[in-house]
Amino acid sequence: MNKFLFIIAVSICFVGVSQNKTVSKLNWIESFSDAKSIALKENKPMLILFTGSDWCKYCKNLTTDFFNSDKFKEIAQTDFVLYKADFPRNKSLVTENQKRDNLELKVMFGVNLYPTIYIINSKGKSIDNIKGYSSARDTKYHYMFIESALNKNNKESTK
Template sequence: MKRIVILNILALFFALNSLNAQESDHLNWISDFNQAKAIAQKENKPILIFFTGSDWCGLCKLLEKDFFASEKFKNIAVKNLVLYKANFPRRTDLISLKQKEINQELDKKYSKSRRQRVFPTIIITDKNGKELSFLESYNYIHDTSRHYKMLDFILNKNKP
């Protein structure tokens, strides 16, 4: 009986420890673009805007898994970027009406020079929202090298 209790306590300990590790792996995606801009201005960091269709875009999901969930990206992002996810889901309950309106405004603002929004798209702006770089689409060969080159270029360009 004591063994069962001890085994259950150990299992609970490892389960809780695993949950804490998973929680610390999450990136801080700001849900309000005005707040993201305020943080970027305060911390003098560029803003990475990720245009995604979280519930329908297969390539967006792949990019999240291959790029945004990588330790390499997390280490870069925590120190150097403010993150904003401009989500365009098909399910209306996934984002608020206010978020939908803000995302549509961002789409209009940052797609002026392009015909139509391609999903996924990453746009990096300066702390004031001026576009510095963009990268459209992703592929099934899981090659994130272009994404890291863009980050490297922007982050090295903006160093004082």
């Protein structure tokens, strides 16, 4: 009887695991001009992450807690074109074109804090932004920000 219950329990675990969705890796576009073209072609807003990927503690935490979550990946796959404006200390992590584009974006948006996220519409107009990340590592404000930005974008596109 115990063996039978054990087999049932293990079977239920395998069924539960096999039903989990596997969410693919995020598709960060490496060229800002390519990201703009894709956003325009697909009529999607662009999420721009300003980060210091190899030195900023809060950037690393936000990436782990928010951007690498299955919940965000599902949202991003359908709703956003992603561009990472990275300002690493190890300069070999970005190309010369990326350095130039990232600096232009930083100046254009007046970014002075990392991490900062901007959502822009498919025509390049800023929809909203959020700066920083909580030391408590609470992502709820970032999800609220994403939802609000998508709602604003949808209202703008129906005008």
